[in-house]
Amino acid sequence: MSTVLTPLINIVAIVVVAVLLRWLVHRLISRMTTGLGSGRLPSILRPSRAGGSAASERRVQRARTVGSLLRSVATFLIYGIAFILVLSKLGINIAPILASAGVVGVAVGFGAQNLVKDFLSGIFMMLEDQYGVGDVVDLGDAAGTVEMVGLRITTVRDVSGTVWYVRNGTISAVGNSTQRFGVAVVDIPIGYGADVDRAIEIAGQAAHETVERSPIAEDVLGDVEILGAQDLTQAAITLRLTVTTRPGRQWAVRRALTADVKMALDTAGIAAPLTAYPSN
Template sequence: MYAPVDNLADEQLLPFRPACADDPGSWCATFFQLTNSDVLAQSADTIVSTTLHIVLIVAVALLVRYLLHRAINRVVDGATSTRLTRLTSRLPRNPTPADSPRSVQRARTIGSVLRSIASAVVLVVASIMVLAEFGVNLGPILASAGIVGVAVGFGAQNLVRDFLSGMFMLLEDQYGVGDIVDLGEASGVVEAVGLRITTLRDVGGTVWYVRNGEILRVGNKSQGYAVAVVDIPVAHSADVADATELAGRAAQERLAEKDLAAQVLGEVQVLGVERIATEGITLRLTVKVQPGQQFAVQRALNAAITDAFDGAGVPRPAVFPAPPTAPAQ
């Protein structure tokens, strides 16, 4: 007589079978058959649709990211291609050997930044869409993110300014790796150009890390061309006309030699008397040279003109004039 009770207990131990489980081929029936759970079976359609939507969102996000990166890479490759170099070489400008590497570096740096921005935007949008699929209320999240963004913006405004300044410096091609620049407090050869920091090394070997947002002015001594300026001191008793002619002839002969001929972009300009002081007269000549080569050319011309003056017996001042100092700011 206890059998009905036992059967009732056994029936109570069995899981509840939802009505949708009797529909053959439905997700409800499939989930109930696999998991024997009425909760999962009743939520089968929602689980499947949400999963498919999330997979679709992720797939589309990856596809969009791939297409954006590919488009950016094509633009960068086009900017650094030989065809574009040939086209830009026809423009009325003074091309230099440093233009092409600097353009390549600038294009690649900007391309890297654009790829990072594209990836971040795609990730944020995809994350918001996935959260929406889970039924998350995005209003408070977006409001909180806005407040946090404003707080971070106030705290990191110097960082943002550095990044924006770095972007404009790259776009405007103010300087590149290998250029000799004067950034105000620091000057030297640029070793690296980043979006936040510019690294340069001065003549003493010191490496300077300059924040792009702190750069108020840039003096580029290597862009386009450079000018070698040679000042030659002579005594008051010297024949200025003969000394000027001799300096120009010696400079022209030295620049025609093989080691300097490739660095010269123009004729020697003999400017004549530059300064008259109590200790003597200073003659000046200039010559347009390849960017960054002005100092080597100056040293070579100084040596050649000194030898020419010594050979011709041109009198030199007993005390060489000190170089003029910049006025106090």
């Protein structure tokens, strides 16, 4: 063969292989993410216990988002390497190009690590389906209702209406308050001199009445659990009651219980925490 044709054939071969490889990798990614969408997580990511029948169309959409990112990255890598190989077949010295890329890669790599962290965290959060739009979450830097779930940032609106853009990479632990059920924890401080047993009895009775009353009754899943004297400080004894509620309703139930139990204790004459103090 002539020396002109050989590189040409090489180049064509490289391009063909690259296109094929890209097609193969894309199929692989598609199959993998489709599996994710239909709930089949690879065993490495799957926790020891399954997570209930969560919204599957959300999973499909997320699988599509992650697949789209992975396909873009794969295309970029495969065509980039093919391009460099073609250059080298054309007789261009690619060493300086690679060295430049290396220097720039390292120099930028330090600064871009936050970016990579954000995207990697985002991908895993999506795959693990930690939260969705409408969930009430605590992301550390911000807490509130999720407005958008992105690969780089998650958007959350807090109680005063402020919208928070939180970088996924800065989230070390996610607290999701709207999964399967919530617990309303009611802490009632009573005076140091009060009769604890009687206070517990009255508080329990009041709480039981409250959770059977509409509209609280619809939000409550289990019965009231009266834990007793949770805390004993120099100024007060704190009683604790808990009750299981529908997800996202624990705060409303807690507020209702707090008011009712407190008033029942007042009515029964149980000493309020600070009245033991200026007792004269």
